[in-house]
Amino acid sequence: MKNEKINRPNFIPENTKDWSLETRVSHIGRRTKDDFGFINPSVYHASTVCYQSSEHMRTRDGAYTYGLKATPTMDALTQSLSELEGAAGTCLQPSGLSALVSPLMAVLSQGDHLLMSDSVYQPTRKLCDDMLTKFGVEVEYYDPLIGKNISRLFKHNTKVVFLESPGSQTFEMQDLKSIIKACKEKNIITMMDNTWASPVFYAPLLNGVDISINAGTKYLNGHSDVLIGYVSANEALWPLIEHMNYIQGLHASPDDVYLTLRGMRTMPLRMKQHMESGIYVARWLESREEVTQMLHPALESHPQHHFWKENFCGANGLFSFILNEYSQDAVDHFIDHLEFFGIGFSWGGFESLIVPFDPRPYRTATKWEHKGQAIRIHIGLEDPDDLIRDLEKGLNRLA
Numbered sequence: 272m273k274n275e276k277i278n279r280p281n282f283i284p285e286n287t288k289d290w291s292l293e294t295r296v297s298h299i300g301r302r303t304k305d306d307f308g309f310i311n312p313s314v315y316h317a318s319t320v321c322y323q324s325s326e327h328m329r330t331r332d333g334a335y336t337y338g339l340k341a342t343p344t345m346d347a348l349t350q351s352l353s354e355l356e357g358a359a360g361t362c363l364q365p366s367g368l369s370a371l372v373s374p375l376m377a378v379l380s381q382g383d384h385l386l387m388s389d390s391v392y393q394p395t396r397k398l399c400d401d402m403l404t405k406f407g408v409e410v411e412y413y414d415p416l417i418g419k420n421i422s423r424l425f426k427h428n429t430k431v432v433f434l435e436s437p438g439s440q441t442f443e444m445q446d447l448k449s450i451i452k453a454c455k456e457k458n459i460i461t462m463m464d465n466t467w468a469s470p471v472f473y474a475p476l477l478n479g480v481d482i483s484i485n486a487g488t489k490y491l492n493g494h495s496d497v498l499i500g501y502v503s504a505n506e507a508l509w510p511l512i513e514h515m516n517y518i519q520g521l522h523a524s525p526d527d528v529y530l531t532l533r534g535m536r537t538m539p540l541r542m543k544q545h546m547e548s549g550i551y552v553a554r555w556l557e558s559r560e561e562v563t564q565m566l567h568p569a570l571e572s573h574p575q576h577h578f579w580k581e582n583f584c585g586a587n588g589l590f591s592f593i594l595n596e597y598s599q600d601a602v603d604h605f606i607d608h609l610e611f612f613g614i615g616f617s618w619g620g621f622e623s624l625i626v627p628f629d630p631r632p633y634r635t636a637t638k639w640e641h642k643g644q645a646i647r648i649h650i651g652l653e654d655p656d657d658l659i660r661d662l663e664k665g666l667n668r669l670a
């Protein structure tokens with residue numbers, strides 16, 4: 272046994288390229304033969320890895336070295352995610368937010384210029400304003416609808432353009448193709464928070480983005496019981512991302528990693544249902560006179576519907592809408608007595624949720640002009656007709 276090489280396992284079968292997504296999520300991330308015939312991989316709770324000898328410790332290439340870096344449980348998930356993302360590598364984080372912090376910190380240095388979408392997930396904004404600027408990064412917000420004119424904002428020190436499409440809560444769809452092309456021409460790194468689409472509906476790296484960021488907390492895990500994030504990178508950036516992730520001491524718990532792997536098995540199936548029910552409810556809401564505007568990228572009425580069609584192969588169950596002008600009391604009355612919609616942040620679980628929001632206080636590059644209350648809802652896996660009946664009673668309470 273002395274110095275016999277123990278290599279890290281491969282969790283991806285051969286020829287997955289010929290398989291559809293549904294088939295891949297069923298068969299990647301497990302090694303049934305090596306797990307005594309059991310379908311699922313076992314969960315390693317681990318810190319220390321013992322080497323077979325001092326010499327083995329010196330020449331440890333290919334082996335596990337420490338639980339913080341990798342375990343077979345982590346490999347099952349990260350290899351699966353790299354497969355779905357078309358990435359050179361993927362690292363796990365304790366939350367989606369931490370998956371935003373880690374690559375921005377890895378890539379940016381003092382004096383670099385960062386272009387950040389004005390409709391970005393709000394905590395990303397706080398990360399920029401309260402931390403990156405403190406470290407000397409120049410942060411500039413841009414209109415998410417800027418398209419190819421992004422190049423007019425490029426400076427000699429522009430290092431990263433950050434994308435998120437649709438915009439968090441407000442659902443602006445970016446002209447991803449033009450922005451990615453403009454960045455490539457100038458060797459500017461693109462990062463994208465792809466939580467809304469997930470690799471099921473858009474694969475950033477396969478479309479030329481350098482770093483793909485995801486809150487696995489949402490649809491990947493899909494059951495509102497885990498916080499996890501991941502970062503996938505291309506060949507050129509993966510060594511940096513992996514190293515910087517390690518020295519920040521980031522780690523996701525083995526049980527959460529396992530639950531996320533379990534969530535992955537049904538993610539395409541769940542997302543298809545979320546999409547179908549979401550569009551069904553959105554079309555119904557669009558027909559209601561209490562609603563001024565729908566913000567659902569898959570509806571023809573969305574102003575950037577064409578960018579959704581051009582880039583994405585689906586939509587999920589999350590969208591927003593604007594009400595006519597009603598008093599705060601009336602809006603509260605609508606929301607507070609819904610039977611099936613929880614009032615709460617996050618989304619991507621099996622249950623429906625609703626949150627009123629107001630982007631006016633934090634926008635800087637663009638203005639939010641809508642006067643009525645903006646509301647975001649997540650359509651869960653309940654029967655959409657039950658959800659519509661619930662919303663109908665709610666909208667009737669507005670009057």
Ligand SMILES: *Cc1c(COP(=O)(O)O)cnc(C)c1O
Pocket residue numbers: 366367368369392439464466467486487488489498499500617
């Ligand atoms: C929820 C969310 C995150 C953060 O994920 P957490 O796991 O809740 O930290 C990041 N980006 C987007 C777009 C999100 O919706």
